[in-house]
Amino acid sequence: MSSLDMNLFHWALIIFFLSYTFLTVVHSFHVKTLRHTTRTTSTQVFANRNSGASNPLDTSVASRIDDAAPFLQQVGRSYTDKDAWENDIQKLHYFLHHTKYHHSTIKKNIFNLTINEGTDDVQNQKDDQSVEKYQYPFGPTYVRPISSGQSIDLRPLIDVNSTIEWMPSLQVLTTLFLLSSCVPLPLFIQTVVGGEDTLNLLLRLGLIYLSSDGETNKDGEWVVPVVHLFPLQLPQLPGAKNLLEHYIVKDMIFMTDLHPNVLSMTTIPTTGGPDSPDEGAVMYIGPDSLALVQHLHASFVGYINSVDLDRPIFRILDVCCGSGVQALATLGMLDVLRASGHDMVAVDVQAVAVDVNQRALRFTEFNARLNTMNVTTMQSDILAQDAMSSIEALVRGNEGERRFDILLANPPFIPTPNIVSDDAALSLREPNFIQHNSQSYGLFSSGGVTGEDCLCAIIQMAPRLLRSDGGLLGIVSEFMSPPLSDLDEQKCLLLTKMEQWWGPYHDVLASGVLFTNENPLTSQVYAQRRALTDDKGIISLWLNHLEKYQINNVSPGLLFVKYKRKSSNPNNTGCNLGSCLVPKSKQGSLWTPQNFNAVECTMKVLKDLYQS
Numbered sequence: 001m002s003s004l005d006m007n008l009f010h011w012a013l014i015i016f017f018l019s020y021t022f023l024t025v026v027h028s029f030h031v032k033t034l035r036h037t038t039r040t041t042s043t044q045v046f047a048n049r050n051s052g053a054s055n056p057l058d059t060s061v062a063s064r065i066d067d068a069a070p071f072l073q074q075v076g077r078s079y080t081d082k083d084a085w086e087n088d089i090q091k092l093h094y095f096l097h098h099t100k101y102h103h104s105t106i107k108k109n110i111f112n113l114t115i116n117e118g119t120d121d122v123q124n125q126k127d128d129q130s131v132e133k134y135q136y137p138f139g140p141t142y143v144r145p146i147s148s149g150q151s152i153d154l155r156p157l158i159d160v161n162s163t164i165e166w167m168p169s170l171q172v173l174t175t176l177f178l179l180s181s182c183v184p185l186p187l188f189i190q191t192v193v194g195g196e197d198t199l200n201l202l203l204r205l206g207l208i209y210l211s212s213d214g215e216t217n218k219d220g221e222w223v224v225p226v227v228h229l230f231p232l233q234l235p236q237l238p239g240a241k242n243l244l245e246h247y248i249v250k251d252m253i254f255m256t257d258l259h260p261n262v263l264s265m266t267t268i269p270t271t272g273g274p275d276s277p278d279e280g281a282v283m284y285i286g287p288d289s290l291a292l293v294q295h296l297h298a299s300f301v302g303y304i305n306s307v308d309l310d311r312p313i314f315r316i317l318d319v320c321c322g323s324g325v326q327a328l329a330t331l332g333m334l335d336v337l338r339a340s341g342h343d344m345v346a347v348d349v350q351a352v353a354v355d356v357n358q359r360a361l362r363f364t365e366f367n368a369r370l371n372t373m374n375v376t377t378m379q380s381d382i383l384a385q386d387a388m389s390s391i392e393a394l395v396r397g398n399e400g401e402r403r404f405d406i407l408l409a410n411p412p413f414i415p416t417p418n419i420v421s422d423d424a425a426l427s428l429r430e431p432n433f434i435q436h437n438s439q440s441y442g443l444f445s446s447g448g449v450t451g452e453d454c455l456c457a458i459i460q461m462a463p464r465l466l467r468s469d470g471g472l473l474g475i476v477s478e479f480m481s482p483p484l485s486d487l488d489e490q491k492c493l494l495l496t497k498m499e500q501w502w503g504p505y506h507d508v509l510a511s512g513v514l515f516t517n518e519n520p521l522t523s524q525v526y527a528q529r530r531a532l533t534d535d536k537g538i539i540s541l542w543l544n545h546l547e548k549y550q551i552n553n554v555s556p557g558l559l560f561v562k563y564k565r566k567s568s569n570p571n572n573t574g575c576n577l578g579s580c581l582v583p584k585s586k587q588g589s590l591w592t593p594q595n596f597n598a599v600e601c602t603m604k605v606l607k608d609l610y611q612s
Contacts, residue, residue: 266442280443512561
């Protein structure tokens with residue numbers, strides 16, 4: 001490809017996304033479901049959104065989602081021959097890495113954005129303790145897929161004779177699996193490494209299907225993606241002594257369901273009769289998912305150095321696992337530690353992922369294989385009465401009790417009025433749950449009427465599942481009525497409530513800290529954002545609901561709790577929680593990717609928590 005064509009490709013994509021998607025990097029708050037927002041497009045490459053008749057140039061998956069239903073059901077399902085299935089995932093792993101489907105490569109070569117995390121241009125940094133030089137885990141959260149009525153035409157932009165073998169493939173893969181745009185079949189076969197063999201591989205794995213739209217595509221069939229493939233980069237951990245000369249980076253890839261902007265549903269409809277029930281969609285990877293990964297990564301070495309590693313197995317538990325990103329990213333961090341020569345290399349590692357949604361468990365198993373990792377999955381409803389007994393079985397075995405070193409969770413947290421919940425998805429949790437049907441909030445997002453159903457359940461089970469000699473709980477969630485100042489009464493009410501959920505447990509003392517934004521959202525602003533519409537009636541419904549449950553403010557946040565020690569005082573057990581208000585800055589909120597101010601705040605506080 002000529003430099004002129006490459007620049008056109010860069011600028012076409014940049015113009016399209018800067019007006020909306022790149023703002024998410026510096027936005028002070030992220031909502032799990034995308035709000036409708038006007039986009040600016042490049043007329044050279046993208047057709048403007050057509051509010052009337054269908055756009056004949058429309059390449060969006062969003063406009064074909066109804067036709068995709070039978071294919072959505074098959075995603076992540078193993079073949080009859082499981083060995084062949086695992087072999088195909090291994091082929092996909094090698095193919096994606098061969099074509100440089102990595103975040104740093106996509107960011108630099110597709111979106112022409114500055115690379116400053118976890119890449120070779122930072123190899124010479126000496127002070128790995130410096131927050132300013134901290135290289136954060138990151139993926140393309142600044143990208144949002146195109147909407148129905150929009151299009152991307154790659155044909156004039158790709159040079160199939162490019163001297164960079166992987167570049168045309170990377171352009172096609174990014175268009176398919178990040179931008180959710182279809183690609184003409186002839187272009188795919190001619191452009192992508194492996195041609196028809198790669199096409200058949202993706203078809204067998206259920207990641208794409210072929211569709212013919214008649215006159216809308218003069219070249220014949222379209223290649224239509226039905227998932228996102230999200231690249232996540234884990235750089236060298238701050239504070240780790242790197243015994244090797246080269247900079248250590250681990251590139252990972254996660255399959256998730258399509259963004260709500262494309263999927264337009266929270267439930268994947270059944271196509272196989274009564275024995276094939278509807279399933280909840282698996283959440284895309286957004287800033288909340290990455291926030292827990294990023295802030296744990298920043299302080300991970302401090303935690304590892306604070307615990308006794310004289311044990312045969314280091315165990316990780318991911319509750320409400322979704323795509324498995326928390327468990328797998330933590331395994332990735334341990335891989336980076338091992339590669340740097342840390343003592344952790346002598347310890348075996350096990351990971352367990354739990355979710356009520358069988359689809360989420362299939363995606364987690366797929367992602368584990370895609371990243372050449374091992375994870376045990378378990379279906380369990382943490383809100384069920386028998387949830388504790390089934391999950392506690394995870395810590396019992398032939399070798400005696402084996403508790404977890406780390407418990408991580410990104411639970412559903414939106415305080416959802418019944419009328420805007422997706423009853424088909426939530427029926428997985430409660431078969432007799434009857435509501436008005438809506439497709440706004442479902443299994444991965446609705447946290448019950450207060451937003452705290454799953455949060456409460458996880459905190460209650462944590463003392464029984466974590467090791468008493470340094471076990472760590474990490475949760476990313478929205479927190480209702482968070483503290484507004486260090487002396488605010490709300491702080492005491494919220495923290496006291498969570499301490500009560502934890503409860504006294506044997507003779508062990510735990511300490512923790514809740515991180516929230518210095519300036520949380522008011523209930524009025526939050527109601528407007530969650531309503532997903534300008535309809536005053538729906539906004540009023542949300543506001544009345546928040547007032548009913550005394551939710552005055554809402555903030556994105558992180559909760560970390562560590563088992564500290566055996567308590568000699570039987571009256572001094574349980575959990576003592578403190579709070580930390582993350583100051584407002586130009587870099588955004590606590591969840592904003594690459595917000596070094598927030599990282600600096602949490603690193604300092606967590607260092608004290610781990611060492612106390």
